[in-house]
Amino acid sequence: MLEILSHDFMVRALIGSVLLSVTAPILGMFVVSRRISLVGDTLSHLAFAGIAIGVFLDFFPLLTTITFSIIASLLLLKLMQSNTLNSDAVLAVFFSSSMAVGTVLLSLSERIININEILFGSLLWITNADIIYQFIVAISIIAVTTFSYKKWFMLSIDQDLSRINNTNVNFYDNLLIVLTSILIVVSVRMVGVLLISSLLVLPILIALQLTNNFRNTIFIAIGVSLLCSLSGVTSSYYLSSHPSIIPPSGLIVIILSAIFTIVLIKNNLKIDNKFESNF
Amino acid sequence: MKKIIELERVNVIRNKNLILDNISLTVNDTDFLGLIGPSGSGKTTLLKVMSGLIIPDTGKVTFPSKQKLKIGYLPQALPSLPNSPATVMEIIASGFNSKPFTNNKEKIISIAKEMEIDQLLDLKITQLSGGQVQLVFLVRALVDTPDVIILDEPSSSIDTKSQSKIFQILSNVNKNNIPIIFSSHDTFAITNSANRIACINKKLDYHGTSKDFLSNKHLAESYGYGVDVLSHQGHE
Numbered sequence: 001m002l003e004i005l006s007h008d009f010m011v012r013a014l015i016g017s018v019l020l021s022v023t024a025p026i027l028g029m030f031v032v033s034r035r036i037s038l039v040g041d042t043l044s045h046l047a048f049a050g051i052a053i054g055v056f057l058d059f060f061p062l063l064t065t066i067t068f069s070i071i072a073s074l075l076l077l078k079l080m081q082s083n084t085l086n087s088d089a090v091l092a093v094f095f096s097s098s099m100a101v102g103t104v105l106l107s108l109s110e111r112i113i114n115i116n117e118i119l120f121g122s123l124l125w126i127t128n129a130d131i132i133y134q135f136i137v138a139i140s141i142i143a144v145t146t147f148s149y150k151k152w153f154m155l156s157i158d159q160d161l162s163r164i165n166n167t168n169v170n171f172y173d174n175l176l177i178v179l180t181s182i183l184i185v186v187s188v189r190m191v192g193v194l195l196i197s198s199l200l201v202l203p204i205l206i207a208l209q210l211t212n213n214f215r216n217t218i219f220i221a222i223g224v225s226l227l228c229s230l231s232g233v234t235s236s237y238y239l240s241s242h243p244s245i246i247p248p249s250g251l252i253v254i255i256l257s258a259i260f261t262i263v264l265i266k267n268n269l270k271i272d273n274k275f276e277s278n279f
Numbered sequence: 280m281k282k283i284i285e286l287e288r289v290n291v292i293r294n295k296n297l298i299l300d301n302i303s304l305t306v307n308d309t310d311f312l313g314l315i316g317p318s319g320s321g322k323t324t325l326l327k328v329m330s331g332l333i334i335p336d337t338g339k340v341t342f343p344s345k346q347k348l349k350i351g352y353l354p355q356a357l358p359s360l361p362n363s364p365a366t367v368m369e370i371i372a373s374g375f376n377s378k379p380f381t382n383n384k385e386k387i388i389s390i391a392k393e394m395e396i397d398q399l400l401d402l403k404i405t406q407l408s409g410g411q412v413q414l415v416f417l418v419r420a421l422v423d424t425p426d427v428i429i430l431d432e433p434s435s436s437i438d439t440k441s442q443s444k445i446f447q448i449l450s451n452v453n454k455n456n457i458p459i460i461f462s463s464h465d466t467f468a469i470t471n472s473a474n475r476i477a478c479i480n481k482k483l484d485y486h487g488t489s490k491d492f493l494s495n496k497h498l499a500e501s502y503g504y505g506v507d508v509l510s511h512q513g514h515e
Contacts, residue, residue: 033363154373157365158358160332161419164350165376207364212403214365 004237012131013123013237013248016190017229019134020199023141024187025207025221027180028200033156033214039076040180040197042091042098046072047184048193049098051118052105062133062185069181072098077177081170120247121192123236133186141179148172153214191249199225202256209263228255281308282343283427283458284329289338291324298324299335300482306427306460308344311453313473313489314462315502320480322462323355323431329460330429344426349376351425353416355432355462360404367391367407367415368400374419383422390418393448395441410436417445421452428452430461434468446472466504478502 004010031040050068054061076094080087106113117125145152151172154162159169184196191199207221232252240246284306291299299321306312306329314322327333328340330350342348351374371387391397396414399407404415413436420428428449434442446468453459463469469476469489476492478485485498493499 150373153365153369156363157360157370157373158354160327160354161352161358161373163332164330164352165373166347208362211364212366212401214363214369217364 004234009124009126010233010237012126012128013190013233014230015131016126016134016187017233017248017252018226019131019138020183020187020190021203021225021229022222023138023183024196024199025203025225026141026145026218027176027183028204029214029218029221030152030156030176031180031200032204032208034176036080036087037197037201038088038091039080039177040184040200042076042094043069043073043177043181044184044188044193044196045095045098045102046076046181047188047196048102048118049105050185051188051193052102052109055111055113056105056109058109058111066182066185069185070178073177073181074174077173081173117192118188119192119194121188121190121195121249122245123190123233123248124245125189127189130186130189137182137186141183144175144179148175152176191252192247195249195253198253198256199229202253202260203228206256206260206263209260209267224256224259228252228259231255281456282306283308283310283348285339285341285343286328287339287341289328289335289340291321291328291333292336297481299328299479302338302479302483304477304483304486306458308456308458309453310458310460310475311450311473312458312460312475312477313469314460314477314479315464315469315504316462316479317503322479325479326429326431326460326462329427348426349423351420351423351428353413353420353430353433355435357409357412357416363404365404366400367396367402367404370404370415371400371419371422374422376423387418387422390422394418395444410438410441413437414441414445421448425457428457428459430459432463433461434463434465442468470504 004014028040031037047065047069049072050065051061053068054064057064072094076090079085079090106115151162151167154165154167155169155172162169180200184193187196203221203225204217206224207217211217211220229252232255233248235251236246236248239251282305286302286304289299289302290297302325314325316322324333328335330352331340368387371391372383375383388397388400391400394414394417396411396418399411399415404412407415413433417430417433420430434445437445442465449459450472461468461473470493473489475487476485476489477483478492478498485492485495493504
């Protein structure tokens with residue numbers, strides 16, 4: 001274990017995975033309970049287009065990516081809330097068009113970019129600056145959630161009741177989607193655009209099977225996420241051998257999916273047994 | 280007697296259909312107002328206009344007693360929460376506008392006891408029946424001592440025993456000069472609890488005391504409160 005810590009890139013990867021494990025389930029809880037889980041997936045695809053625009057323009061890439069992601073995510077939300085199109089149709093359009101824009105712009109870019117690293121993330125790709133950005137975003141997410149918890153909780157129950165309680169529904173919806181976009185952009189180097197939404201959704205789905213109240217679901221999801229992320233990053237280090245490098249994101253999501261399957265089967269068996277014992 | 284809500288010439292139009300037609304109505308602090316009318320007559324829309332959820336296309340809604348009213352609201356269509364981990368306690372606590380939860384636990388328990396749902400407080404909302412969920416959201420509407428209570432079909436999924444209990448509790452709340460406005464098809468609730476009745480069928484056909492409404496046989500019968508119902512309720 002100590003050998004892992006002798007490499008700077010592994011230390012950065014472990015710190016990054018801890019920060020992501022704490023923040024992704026916090027926002028994931030509200031995304032899942034608002035029943036907009038696929039929004040996370042679409043936001044990560046928008047981040048792909050954002051990265052491509054940043055690379056293509058070669059003008060403050062991170063700032064360009066974040067700006068594009070925020071604007072596109074707000075537009076996505078606005079279209080989903082309007083009655084002109086079904087939400088799933090809006091998601092489908094954004095999903096495919098952002099991938100198309102990303103692929104074309106990366107091909108046109110003069111810089112040599114490894115698309116695999118953007119899609120699946122890489123341990124070697126994480127820099128000290130990434131950790132600082134992730135840390136700032138983590139602090140912001142915790143602070144905003146502390147103040148917005150009750151509003152987001154109520155929004156996950158009913159929008160009309162939130163309005164009656166003087167909640168500016170649009171503001172809190174926009175806040176949630178903007179924070180999720182920013183989290184995805186700053187975490188993409190580690191997990192990649194294709195798998196990051198799993199970290200928003202899977203820990204929550206596991207925690208939902210284990211908990212009996214809303215608040216505890218978040219804490220259990222953070223615990224599950226920490227366990228899986230640290231195991232995934234560590235396994236990636238030990239299982240990779242040059243030239244084949246296993247992306248940690250793949251391992252993290254496989255571990256999360258395995259735990260989700262086990263917990264789901266165990267809970268369903270429990271329900272079946274209870275049902276049988278009643279007869 | 281204080282005016283709490285005032286509607287002046289309110290019109291609501293949806294998809295070129297007139298839903299509410301020129302409604303003027305005042306709700307006072309002592310009112311226990313029962314809203315009756317056939318399905319599709321605009322009862323829910325009127326309650327949403329009063330609670331600020333729908334802005335009328337023309338006309339005015341004012342709150343003469345306060346700039347911003349604290350409203351306890353029970354929607355007709357209760358939220359569908361198939362996988363929510365939220366507990367009954369968490370949902371009721373969200374009815375408080377600002378105070379921290381710790382100060383409110385006692386109050387939640389006391390109202391839940393009155394409504395006989397205190398044993399449900401630690402359960403997930405998904406574990407409850409439709410009627411129990413309705414009681415939970417009713418407690419949520421009452422818990423923060425609102426300035427006005429607006430209830431859309433408060434007893435639609437609830438058993439008869441709980442219905443009379445609810446209306447007894449609401450009557451007690453109303454005695455503290457908190458107006459209650461509710462829509463219902465339940466003749467018992469309308470004839471026994473409400474002190475004022477508003478009959479709407481897009482237009483306001485009647486607004487006055489329950490006594491006057493019930494003594495106007497032609498009007499009462501046209502709204503389904505015929506001789507049979509009245510004699511059954513002991514009003515003949």
